[in-house]
Amino acid sequence: MTTSRTAAASPAAAAPAAPPAPAPAARTGRRARRSGALAVVPLLLFTAIAFGLPAAAMLDGAFTVDDPATGAAAYGLGNLTASWQGAYLTALVGSVKLSATSAVLAAVLGLLLAQAVVTSPLRALREAVLTASGVLANFGGVPLAFAFVATLGNSGVLTRELGLADTGWNLYSFWGLVLVYLYFLVPLMVLTITPALDGLRTQWREAAQNNGATHRQYWQHVALPVLAPSLLGGLVLLFGSAFAAYATAAAMVGSSVPLVTLQIADAISGNVLIGQENVALALSLDMVLVAGLVMAVYLPLQRRSARWLA
Structure with a gap:
């Protein structure tokens, strides 16, 4: 009896267990x-x-080059070579100079304004400034150019009231265009840097003060190193916005200030030379390369600040 039960049970015991569901x-x-x-x-x-x-x-x-003799198209570097010479190179350098100058000034002014807003005890002031910044950051193009021409142009209201013409003021110049760009770049910087300023912890300031650090030393050794990647990111964003701007400059200064976006428009429309459409595309590729170089500097630093502001 016992042996039969053991023999009957042994196959079941020897069978492999079913895999768990x-x-x-x-x-x-x-x-x-x-x-x-x-x-x-x-x-x-x-x-x-x-x-x-x-x-x-x-x-x-x-990279498509047309043979002037036969009109046949072939791939080559002729358009890129042309985009790095003469008036095209001058326009590219002018755009980089204008964008860098506007971005640096807007980054400094935007940081100061954002810090004043973040540290203000008035919540209504913070909401008003951020709301206005959201509106002004998207206000550009022909309406912005017209507003500045009517205000600070050669016959503008403030130009006549303040006698700016006697001081040599000229809105249709490099620095006049910088002033116009600051109108929408500073609000954009406020929107960009405010979350990073909110990420600065109060404990860091208190610890610095407890160790005898002054207000300047706190910003020099604690706040600015932590904010540096975010500041650089905002600077990259401002540079890109100014670098790609077209309508405001076209409506205000025309060809008096050499800019790559204006050169691209002239090449596509045949305003100066006919058949330069591919050179315009090469100039566009140059803009992409410049933006890519700037982003290559920004991305590694952005990862560094993430662990501090998380």
């Missing part, structure tokens, strides 16, 4: 990841169409 939480996690991947597909398609196709067309045109 996957946990419901694991299956739910995999389904969520697959759903998330599928949800990104429309965004990737939109990005490929809206950015990929124009980028491919720009690259194709920038």
